[in-house]
Amino acid sequence: MTLSDPPGAGPQELKIVTAGIGGQGVVFATRLLAHTAIAVGLPIMASETHGMSQRGGSVISHLKIGGTQAPLIRKGTADLLLALDADEGLRNLPYVRSGGAVFVNSEDGLPADMSSHLERLRINLHSYPAAKIAMDLGIPTVANVALIGFAAAFIATTLPLDAIERTLKDIAARQLEINLKALHAGYEAGQKAGRPLPSETDEADS
Numbered sequence: 001m002t003l004s005d006p007p008g009a010g011p012q013e014l015k016i017v018t019a020g021i022g023g024q025g026v027v028f029a030t031r032l033l034a035h036t037a038i039a040v041g042l043p044i045m046a047s048e049t050h051g052m053s054q055r056g057g058s059v060i061s062h063l064k065i066g067g068t069q070a071p072l073i074r075k076g077t078a079d080l081l082l083a084l085d086a087d088e089g090l091r092n093l094p095y096v097r098s099g100g101a102v103f104v105n106s107e108d109g110l111p112a113d114m115s116s117h118l119e120r121l122r123i124n125l126h127s128y129p130a131a132k133i134a135m136d137l138g139i140p141t142v143a144n145v146a147l148i149g150f151a152a153a154f155i156a157t158t159l160p161l162d163a164i165e166r167t168l169k170d171i172a173a174r175q176l177e178i179n180l181k182a183l184h185a186g187y188e189a190g191q192k193a194g195r196p197l198p199s200e201t202d203e204a205d206s
Contacts (some may be wrong), residue, residue: 005041013067014158015077019092020084020105022057025144028172029082030061032148036159036167037065047071058088065158082151084144085164086110096123103151105130105143126150126193139175142182149186153193161187 016033020026027049034160037044047062062073075094083089083104090110096102101124104110110118117126128150134143145168152161164183172179 001162002130014065014079014155015073016063016065016080016082017060017073017078017092017095018063018084019058019088020061020144021088022059024059024084025141026059026061026084029084029148030063031171032145032164032167033065033159034063035171036163037063039167040160040163042066045069045071047073058091060092061090080151080155081109081162082147084147086127090114093123096121098122100124101126103128103147103154105147107132126190127155128186129191130182130186133189134182135183137178137185139178139182142175142179145179146182146186149183150190150193151186152183153187153190 002109003094013028018026018029021044030046030049034044034046037045042065045064046068049059049061062071064073073129077097078095079097081089081092081102083092083102086104086106086109089102089104093102093110093114098121102110106127107129109125122164128147130150131140132141132145133146134140148164152159152164161183165180168183169176
């Protein structure tokens with residue numbers, strides 16, 4: 001499955017919505033992606049996290065890599081949705097543009113009755129049991145890094161794996177080994193899931 005370019009797409013521009021519930025590490029995931037983009041020389045704009053940050057509440061963040069000034073991502077324009085929770089993925093699906101992609105922390109993806117909707121909008125759904133992988137590694141809190149690793153296999157030309165590794169060394173030094181294991185587990189699964197997506201995926205937006 002591929003991520004198709006919208007009309008007017010510019011090079012190395014990417015809009016990412018990350019959604020989950022409190023305690024799943026939405027803020028850390030956004031920080032990891034943003035710092036990695038900066039490290040490879042790409043401008044970023046990130047919004048404040050929306051929703052209830054306490055455990056159990058809905059959390060969403062917006063990150064624009066390259067190209068635009070407005071921090072918020074309008075509905076129907078996000079290239080990627082990283083869903084750390086399947087229900088939050090479903091709730092925030094309207095943000096994803098036609099031809100975009102959803103990466104969801106789930107063995108089953110989104111509800112089966114959404115398949116026709118996703119097909120109609122040409123939204124590519126990629127499921128990965130990041131929470132289970134994190135549990136197997138012994139640290140449930142690294143599911144966010146595992147999901148990023150999985151998605152990174154599809155956007156490696158924008159955010160290379162080695163750049164994400166270097167960022168983890170800077171911002172997660174105390175749990176570096178387990179974070180790297182989660183990242184690599186996700187990345188290897190992403191490589192097996194399909195060929196990488198093009199990185200030139202954004203639509204000019206302000």
